[in-house]
Amino acid sequence: MPDLSFSVEGVEVVPFAAAPQLAFKLRVRNADPEEAVHTVALRCQIQIEATRRRYHPEEQERLSDLFGEPERWGQTLRTLLWTHTTVVVPPFVGSTEVDLPVPCTFDFNVATTKYFAGLSEGEIPLCLQFSGTVFYAKDAGPLQVMLIPWDKEGRFKLSLKTWQELMETYYPNSAWLCLRRDVFERLHRYKVEHGIPTWEETVERVLSCTEEEVRS
Secondary structure, three states, X not given: OOOEEEEEEEEEEOOOOOOOEEEEEEEEEEOXXXXXXXXXXXXXXXXXXXXXXXXXXXXXXXXXXXXOOHHHHHHHOOOEEEEEEEEEEOOEEOXXXXXXXXXXXXXXXXXXXXXXXXXXXXXXXXXXXXXXEEEEEOOOOOEEEEEOOOOOEEEEEEEHHHHXXXXXXXXXXXXXXXXXXXXXXXXHHHHHHOOOOOHHHHHHHHHHHHHHHHHO
């Protein structure tokens, strides 16, 4: 019966995906190097272990939207669920490497995007938890099926530069913001009524008016 272990040996930006995506280089090993594994239907839950790294004062300020004031982080700083993903591992003997696709978003309404964007440098500690189904045959016998135990997991430190490179590839010199429909319609009406050609100029005009009111 297969006894699989999992480790991430690297990560790459996928340059031409339909949406921002990372490819984690996942090494799958079987404890028995001679046993043939037919295929693995693998599921993976990825968590950000936010408590396993230090934060500079400027990072703490930017992350206050997520965790509150730094004085309360002993109670509020917590592990964040990033995503779920799946991959089918092809037949192998001993070990193999597959690309584990990890879709990403630049939506600042999502907690993980706020977390990544709030960091200035360093690495993000990740915990990958695996489950799924293994198909294998013993000594040329019939195909057998087993479930991957829930205690199978691996850890990896994702460089913040990799995430920044990913977002710069898909959203060069820009950011993505989702607005409630009625708020968007008000902003669109303001843009049209004032004959403003771009959304950037529209937001800048609104901000300028707000700053003038504050100064007054």
